[in-house]
Amino acid sequence: MEIERDRLIRETHKRLVSVMTERAVPAVLTANPINILYATGARNMTVFSLMGPFRFALILASGKVVLWEFAGCEHLQTGNPVATDIRAAPGISAISGAGYRSEITRLVRDVRSALGVETRLAIEGFDLPVIDALREDGLELEDATDVFSTARLIKQPLEISVMREAVSRVEAAARSLEAAIRPDASEVEVWSEFHRHLIATEGEYVSTRLFQSGSRTFPYFQEAGPRRMQSGDLVCFDTDALGYLHYAVDFSRTFLCGDRAASPRQKDLYRLAHDQLHHNAMLLGPGVSYEEFARAAWPIPAEYRGHGYYCLGHGLGLCGEFPYVPHYFDGVPYVFEGCFEPGMVICIESYIGAEAESEGVKLEDQYLITETGAERMTTYPFCEALLA
Template sequence: MNRASDYETGIAAKPQPMTLEQAAWITPPTQLTDTEAMLDMPRLRRYRQERLRKQIKLHNLGGVLLTDPLSIRYATGVRNCALFQTHIHAGYLFVPAEGPVVYFDSSPGRYTGNQLETIDIIRDDLLPISHMFAGSRHEEWCRKWALQIKDLMDQYGGGNPRIGLEKAGTEGTIAFQNVGLEVLDAGAALAMARKIKSAEEILCMNQTIAVAEDGMTRMRNALVNGISEVQLWSHMWQANIEGGGEWIEYRLLASGERTNPWQQEAGSRMIRAGDLVCFDCGMIGPFGYGADISRAFHCGPGKPTDHQRMLYTQAWEEIQHNTELMQPGADFNDIIANRYIQPEAIGQQTYPALCHGLGMGDEWPVVYYPADEQFHFDGQLEAGMVICVESYVGEVGGNEGIKLENQVLVTESGPITLSRYPFEDNLLNPEF
């Protein structure tokens, strides 16, 4: 039906919600515009809070008390000194199964919270609940904190004394128990809420990936004989900050002999011609969403060696093969059984995880290799999960290794790779 017939009949097509498959291919505009559809942030926040409330009920909790800044942002959208609050408790958030969401914070957080529809009550009677602020009175303030939250549970917890706590510490946990609350870990409810992403979350994630890939391009262009590892890594940080991002979780960039074993952090080593350079971006970017992608470059001049190409090709093969296993309904144990198996000579030194979840940082689940069978747990992939597929290849005691990783969305129609940065032709094809 064309537009003319719409006007003639008075009937217009109703916009349909975006599917995950559609969102997977869209990098949204982020500057104010009157000609393009923007991210629907109220819908994003509503979706996340509704998922959390559903899990609070499923875990039979009267409410949860959140102190981790990523959890507070997931539940409401509030951001206030996030990195500081990862190690010093400041603001905290009470989310009941039913009833008003109550936020306690300093004035900057309260100002932000006042603008958000996800918070019903903002209070300024914030209590000093860390040793930095409370000192020798920490136990005293924890008792007052417990009474403060007990009052909220009495009002809004529906008579259920079970509360999910997050990073309350020993003194806090004891204080909550002493006022008659049954204390449980909020982690399970949070993990189950976060695991399924909405289309808006995928759009946010795509923006973070675009920023990460900008950083990769800057690094690749800056990679010359004589640059140090930390100098090269600074280009990723600069791209993230300029792109509206938050931070990078680690300094995982290594070159030359430091690529084996993996997980050596960037240092002052000078990168030399002929070196492999591997990195894992581990970025918390725009809107607080993660980009967790790994690539490996070859520093010129000159061409990669046959051994470097072999390592790279084997890691690439593992990524391609295991990505196809990221199907909705796939059992974790079946993924392990059907994984790509490296040749014995280079397969004894795997990455710690075959794959893992991602959202606002690394998330549940983690699927391990057989060597770590003691850590295995049951579960299945579901549509809406974002899974990072990992590979590390390098001989035990060898001088080089390759780390690769892609970010994959699980959909009803199969896996869609969100990370688009290309792999290296000169490391895959001897013609280059």
């Protein structure tokens, strides 16, 4: 699939500037590499850049962008359609050595010059010495993360096209993983097949290690390790993949390892998780409030509540995103405001785990909220051996 990348960059940049204008935010300064990508289309050393403020961007409500790229990498942004002012990023953290405070002074001077007479700035991802220096120079600081979260909430038309392509590629990678599941194979050995295919099809990285088998499927969130799978094991897998053009694909499946027939208890757990997933997905639609959704959600049987998934669902885009919709509990005020809107991508979560048997089933699918309802974006098949 051919994607007009410059058009994609312009769409997301325009969306961010629109939200800034609506909120009367004159400028945002971010060191978050995912938000830099959203605002400018500039991708470089994403995982490394998550470890500190090594690259940063200033976006003005006028549309102007100043991008401080990792030193020596400025040429990577040649031809960028929105970031035309590219500079080498100064070393502004203690990691950079003793002279980092003078580099902070230089950055503050550059930011003030770009802002002109404006004294308000939304900021995220910087260490305290930078924040202190900006305030000491007279700037009024506010949170930029909320601005980006609001902008990224509604996907632009080309973003949706890219996400469909990303789903196709990640589902192919999941097929490689499923084909490698066999008795005596280790979890990490099988999980590596997913990585191999993801990277070979221009994916970025996997943000978690959620692949576990047998007794390690309960409680959930155990990471892939050296355990060797046995015939009859449940095997839980959550993609959590940053795929094509860094767009996330997030679905979960539970498989059955080997030729041993599923036990009645395993089938029961799978049926419950499947029911929860599909019941809650049917509630999605434009204008449905988060509270309305949570109150109508599938009632989790008491024996499974203590180890259920922590939220009903969450947003998705360039990674897991707002909103993370909490459960409703009788007698507890529901304070999570908002509603589903067209253009949102939502992942519905389900986990049913049995403490006595130390087994669990994880399922999840990804949905696009449309003008009339919700479209299931991930169509990877469920396990017939467990669903029968």
